Amino acid sequence: MRKLSLLGSLLTLCLTGGSAYAQQVDLAFGVNGLSAPAGSTNSSGVLFPTMSGGAYPGFSGDLLLKHRLGVEGELFWRASQNVYGGYEPYRPIFYAFNAIWAPRLRKSITAEVMAGIGGESLRFYTPYPTCDYFSCTNYVSSNHFMGDIGGGIRYYVWHNVFVRPEARLYLVHNNVEFSSGHAGRYGISIGYSFGR
Numbered sequence: 001m002r003k004l005s006l007l008g009s010l011l012t013l014c015l016t017g018g019s020a021y022a023q024q025v026d027l028a029f030g031v032n033g034l035s036a037p038a039g040s041t042n043s044s045g046v047l048f049p050t051m052s053g054g055a056y057p058g059f060s061g062d063l064l065l066k067h068r069l070g071v072e073g074e075l076f077w078r079a080s081q082n083v084y085g086g087y088e089p090y091r092p093i094f095y096a097f098n099a100i101w102a103p104r105l106r107k108s109i110t111a112e113v114m115a116g117i118g119g120e121s122l123r124f125y126t127p128y129p130t131c132d133y134f135s136c137t138n139y140v141s142s143n144h145f146m147g148d149i150g151g152g153i154r155y156y157v158w159h160n161v162f163v164r165p166e167a168r169l170y171l172v173h174n175n176v177e178f179s180s181g182h183a184g185r186y187g188i189s190i191g192y193s194f195g196r
Helices: 002-021
Strands: 024-035 055-064 069-077 082-084 088-101 104-106 109-131 136-158 161-172 182-194
Touching: 024 069, 024 161, 055 088, 055 182, 069 109, 088 136, 088 161, 109 161, 136 182
Parallel strands: none
Antiparallel strands: 024 055, 024 182, 055 069, 069 088, 082 088, 088 109, 104 109, 109 136, 136 161, 161 182
16 A cells, blocks of 8 residues: 555656656736726716826736646736826736747747736725734725736847737726726836746
Protein backbone atom coordinates (compact mmCIF):
# COMPACT_ATOMS: atom_id res chain seq x y z
CA MET A 1 0.00 0.00 0.00
CA ARG A 2 2.82 2.36 0.87
CA LYS A 3 4.55 1.63 -2.48
CA LEU A 4 1.34 2.43 -4.40
CA SER A 5 0.98 5.67 -2.47
CA LEU A 6 4.58 6.62 -3.25
CA LEU A 7 4.15 5.68 -6.93
CA GLY A 8 0.94 7.75 -7.13
CA SER A 9 2.70 10.71 -5.55
CA LEU A 10 5.62 10.48 -7.99
CA LEU A 11 3.27 10.16 -10.96
CA THR A 12 1.28 13.21 -9.81
CA LEU A 13 4.52 15.16 -9.37
CA CYS A 14 5.71 14.23 -12.87
CA LEU A 15 2.38 15.14 -14.48
CA THR A 16 2.19 18.42 -12.60
CA GLY A 17 5.77 19.30 -13.50
CA GLY A 18 5.18 18.46 -17.16
CA SER A 19 2.01 20.52 -17.38
CA ALA A 20 3.58 23.41 -15.47
CA TYR A 21 6.34 23.55 -18.09
CA ALA A 22 3.71 24.20 -20.78
CA GLN A 23 2.15 27.08 -18.83
CA GLN A 24 2.96 30.78 -19.03
CA VAL A 25 2.35 33.43 -16.38
CA ASP A 26 2.34 37.13 -17.27
CA LEU A 27 2.31 39.96 -14.70
CA ALA A 28 2.00 43.66 -15.56
CA PHE A 29 1.60 47.15 -14.13
CA GLY A 30 0.03 49.93 -16.15
CA VAL A 31 -1.45 53.40 -16.21
CA ASN A 32 -4.66 54.02 -18.15
CA GLY A 33 -7.26 56.69 -18.82
CA LEU A 34 -11.04 56.34 -18.65
CA SER A 35 -13.50 57.67 -21.21
CA ALA A 36 -17.31 57.68 -20.82
CA PRO A 37 -20.33 59.60 -22.17
CA ALA A 38 -20.79 63.18 -20.97
CA GLY A 39 -22.81 64.03 -17.87
CA SER A 40 -26.59 64.35 -18.16
CA THR A 41 -29.55 65.86 -16.32
CA ASN A 42 -32.81 63.96 -15.78
CA SER A 43 -36.35 65.43 -15.96
CA SER A 44 -36.18 66.42 -12.25
CA GLY A 45 -33.05 68.49 -12.84
CA VAL A 46 -30.70 66.03 -11.10
CA LEU A 47 -27.20 66.03 -12.66
CA PHE A 48 -25.54 62.67 -13.26
CA PRO A 49 -21.79 63.21 -13.83
CA THR A 50 -19.55 61.40 -16.28
CA MET A 51 -17.04 58.74 -15.18
CA SER A 52 -14.44 60.17 -17.61
CA GLY A 53 -11.06 61.49 -16.63
CA GLY A 54 -8.22 60.74 -14.28
CA ALA A 55 -5.28 58.38 -14.34
CA TYR A 56 -5.95 54.73 -13.49
CA PRO A 57 -2.91 52.75 -12.31
CA GLY A 58 -3.36 49.03 -11.86
CA PHE A 59 -2.13 45.47 -11.98
CA SER A 60 -3.00 42.56 -14.21
CA GLY A 61 -1.92 38.96 -14.48
CA ASP A 62 -2.77 35.92 -16.55
CA LEU A 63 -2.12 32.21 -16.69
CA LEU A 64 -2.00 30.72 -20.18
CA LEU A 65 -2.73 27.03 -20.25
CA LYS A 66 -3.41 24.97 -23.38
CA HIS A 67 -3.47 26.37 -26.94
CA ARG A 68 -2.67 29.91 -25.65
CA LEU A 69 -6.00 29.98 -23.75
CA GLY A 70 -6.15 30.89 -20.09
CA VAL A 71 -7.50 33.07 -17.31
CA GLU A 72 -6.73 36.72 -16.53
CA GLY A 73 -7.42 39.05 -13.63
CA GLU A 74 -7.00 42.79 -13.26
CA LEU A 75 -7.48 45.61 -10.77
CA PHE A 76 -7.46 49.32 -11.74
CA TRP A 77 -8.38 52.32 -9.58
CA ARG A 78 -8.50 56.08 -10.00
CA ALA A 79 -5.19 57.50 -8.71
CA SER A 80 -6.73 60.66 -7.23
CA GLN A 81 -10.14 61.28 -5.76
CA ASN A 82 -12.73 63.06 -7.86
CA VAL A 83 -15.62 65.17 -6.53
CA TYR A 84 -19.17 63.83 -6.97
CA GLY A 85 -21.96 66.40 -7.24
CA GLY A 86 -19.60 69.22 -6.33
CA TYR A 87 -19.11 68.18 -2.69
CA GLU A 88 -18.40 64.47 -2.07
CA PRO A 89 -14.97 62.93 -2.79
CA TYR A 90 -15.09 59.50 -4.46
CA ARG A 91 -12.86 57.01 -6.22
CA PRO A 92 -13.93 54.24 -8.66
CA ILE A 93 -12.20 50.85 -8.57
CA PHE A 94 -12.62 48.30 -11.38
CA TYR A 95 -11.77 44.60 -11.12
CA ALA A 96 -12.37 41.78 -13.58
CA PHE A 97 -11.79 38.06 -14.12
CA ASN A 98 -11.53 37.11 -17.78
CA ALA A 99 -11.01 34.27 -20.21
CA ILE A 100 -8.04 35.16 -22.41
CA TRP A 101 -6.71 34.01 -25.76
CA ALA A 102 -3.15 35.15 -26.52
CA PRO A 103 -2.05 34.01 -29.99
CA ARG A 104 1.58 34.62 -30.89
CA LEU A 105 1.75 36.74 -34.05
CA ARG A 106 5.56 36.86 -34.30
CA LYS A 107 8.43 35.89 -32.07
CA SER A 108 8.29 39.23 -30.22
CA ILE A 109 4.57 40.09 -30.67
CA THR A 110 1.58 38.47 -28.96
CA ALA A 111 -2.04 39.57 -29.24
CA GLU A 112 -4.53 39.40 -26.36
CA VAL A 113 -8.29 39.03 -26.65
CA MET A 114 -10.37 38.69 -23.48
CA ALA A 115 -13.85 38.89 -22.01
CA GLY A 116 -15.27 38.27 -18.57
CA ILE A 117 -17.04 39.58 -15.51
CA GLY A 118 -16.13 41.68 -12.53
CA GLY A 119 -17.29 44.71 -10.63
CA GLU A 120 -17.13 48.43 -10.08
CA SER A 121 -16.67 49.61 -6.50
CA LEU A 122 -17.38 53.29 -5.94
CA ARG A 123 -15.87 54.56 -2.72
CA PHE A 124 -17.54 57.72 -1.41
CA TYR A 125 -15.30 59.27 1.26
CA THR A 126 -16.78 60.61 4.49
CA PRO A 127 -15.25 63.16 6.91
CA TYR A 128 -15.53 60.69 9.79
CA PRO A 129 -14.39 57.05 10.12
CA THR A 130 -16.79 54.14 10.54
CA CYS A 131 -15.51 51.30 12.73
CA ASP A 132 -16.52 47.69 13.28
CA TYR A 133 -14.88 44.90 15.29
CA PHE A 134 -11.95 44.51 12.88
CA SER A 135 -11.16 47.84 11.22
CA CYS A 136 -12.09 51.44 10.55
CA THR A 137 -12.83 52.97 7.15
CA ASN A 138 -13.50 56.50 5.98
CA TYR A 139 -15.66 55.57 2.99
CA VAL A 140 -18.95 53.98 1.98
CA SER A 141 -18.98 51.64 -1.03
CA SER A 142 -21.50 51.30 -3.81
CA ASN A 143 -20.80 48.09 -5.75
CA HIS A 144 -22.04 47.12 -9.21
CA PHE A 145 -21.75 43.95 -11.30
CA MET A 146 -19.81 44.48 -14.51
CA GLY A 147 -18.96 42.72 -17.76
CA ASP A 148 -15.87 43.61 -19.75
CA ILE A 149 -14.32 42.92 -23.14
CA GLY A 150 -11.01 44.07 -24.54
CA GLY A 151 -7.56 43.29 -25.75
CA GLY A 152 -3.99 44.38 -26.18
CA ILE A 153 -0.77 43.79 -28.09
CA ARG A 154 2.30 42.58 -26.17
CA TYR A 155 5.60 43.65 -27.68
CA TYR A 156 8.60 41.95 -26.08
CA VAL A 157 11.28 44.63 -25.89
CA TRP A 158 13.97 42.65 -24.04
CA HIS A 159 13.90 38.90 -23.31
CA ASN A 160 10.65 38.35 -21.32
CA VAL A 161 9.91 42.05 -20.64
CA PHE A 162 6.97 43.39 -22.64
CA VAL A 163 5.14 46.65 -23.28
CA ARG A 164 1.40 46.33 -23.91
CA PRO A 165 -0.96 48.96 -25.35
CA GLU A 166 -4.43 47.90 -24.16
CA ALA A 167 -8.11 48.80 -24.22
CA ARG A 168 -11.19 47.59 -22.29
CA LEU A 169 -14.90 48.26 -22.53
CA TYR A 170 -16.65 48.10 -19.15
CA LEU A 171 -20.41 47.43 -19.13
CA VAL A 172 -21.58 48.31 -15.60
CA HIS A 173 -25.01 47.04 -14.52
CA ASN A 174 -27.33 49.52 -12.77
CA ASN A 175 -24.71 52.29 -12.63
CA VAL A 176 -27.24 54.82 -11.30
CA GLU A 177 -24.65 57.24 -9.89
CA PHE A 178 -23.40 58.21 -13.37
CA SER A 179 -24.75 59.26 -16.76
CA SER A 180 -23.91 55.94 -18.41
CA GLY A 181 -23.38 52.27 -17.68
CA HIS A 182 -20.39 51.92 -19.99
CA ALA A 183 -16.85 53.27 -20.04
CA GLY A 184 -13.67 52.63 -21.99
CA ARG A 185 -10.28 52.19 -20.36
CA TYR A 186 -7.20 52.59 -22.54
CA GLY A 187 -3.51 52.88 -21.85
CA ILE A 188 -0.23 51.03 -21.62
CA SER A 189 1.29 48.44 -19.27
CA ILE A 190 4.75 47.03 -18.79
CA GLY A 191 5.16 43.44 -17.70
CA TYR A 192 7.13 40.24 -17.50
CA SER A 193 6.38 36.72 -18.79
CA PHE A 194 7.39 33.63 -16.82
CA GLY A 195 7.69 30.36 -18.76
CA ARG A 196 7.50 31.96 -22.20
